Amino acid sequence: MTTVAPPTLLIVTGMSGSGKSVALNTFEDLGFYCTDNLPADLLPHFVRSLGSGDGSPQKLAVGIDVRNRHRDLANIPSWLSAVAELGFDPKLVFFDTADTVLLKRYADTRRRHPLSHVGLALADAIALERQVLKPLRSLADHVIDTSELNVHQLRRRVITELGLGLDSSPSLLFESFAYRRGVPPDADFVFDTRGLPNPHWDPRLRPLSGRDAAVRENLDEQPDVAEYFAQVAGFLDHWLPRMRSDTRSYVTVAFGCSGGRHRSVYLAEKMAGHAREHGWEDVATFHRELD
Known part of the structure; x- marks a missing residue:
């Protein structure tokens, strides 16, 4: 039984x-x-x-x-x-x-x-x-x-x-941060998003964050953002798998912008979703200025 x-x-x-x-x-x-x-x-x-x-x-x-x-x-x-x-x-x-x-x-x-x-x-x-x-x-x-x-x-x-199970591949952390408060000291890869269109200047979007649908939709419509994401995703798709055979147990990928609320948060979340779609099981996000 x-x-x-x-x-x-x-x-x-x-x-x-x-x-x-x-x-x-x-x-x-x-x-x-x-x-x-x-x-x-x-x-x-x-x-x-x-x-x-x-x-x-x-x-x-x-x-x-x-x-x-x-x-x-x-x-x-x-x-x-x-x-x-x-x-x-x-x-x-x-x-x-x-x-x-x-x-x-x-x-x-x-x-x-x-x-x-x-x-x-x-x-x-x-x-x-x-x-x-x-x-x-x-x-x-x-x-x-x-x-x-x-x-x-x-x-x-x-x-x-807690015995929740864990695979042997490195865990990935996609982190957002504000440059005015410094770069995360434990970041393995750092990407600067300050050259992208900034939702902060839209009064409707300013109180929101990159987690919110309105901000995501706004940035999804920006050609520069799509090009930036594709280039960074291609870089990470090439190099992150190399770390599966390394002795390290985790990798941090950090995205920075001026305030750490919109562009960096959006890209950290979007890249985490991309990593999961490409077979990475232990993927997390951390938004330093929000969490």
Whole structure:
């Protein structure tokens, strides 16, 4: 008699700035149905709504962290039990990072900490978050320390730690960035998109990013963009396969523009799709100015 494994639910939690967004993107690339910043009290309702009927996703990943009401986080154990009663196999994955590394990451990205709205200095906000999340860390099925991991290494660690399978070819990361904040230090290939038409100058497109359909459609119509993409794709199609036999486990391809929102994001996403169409299985995107 064949035993059918229960559907999987991964609860992604941990310190802000520890790589939870990268983890959720990784799970999505592996076929998980993902959502971030779900109110914790809605967890059983969310699972129930997706877990019934034909074609329901068998792999879910949900981000729940300090952005929730703190009193709700204390009820996570009972909500995990409720999810288990619905037939799912819930796993809590906690991402942690040393305080000194978090301070540097926030300084580098200039992002606001989720608890900064209460008037705390960054170090104090990190300390409070660690205190609030301590019970969740003690409950975690997996604790992943990202202090010494870059984006590639974190992605691989997530896949191997959770036994999600991984082929032997290098993982590809297509990253976007703004030149005014510097070139990513770990990039293997860097392409400058600042010579292409800039959607920033269209008031309708300025608030959007290269992820949005309106921006994609605008750039798709530009002959210079099509020519640029074809030339870069041809270069990468020729050279990336050579790295399959190399000892390296990952390759970063970075696209830069002035603000890191439109052209570079569009090309990173489009090139990632192109790589998947050409047989690369472990492909991810990271938008430094957006993520």
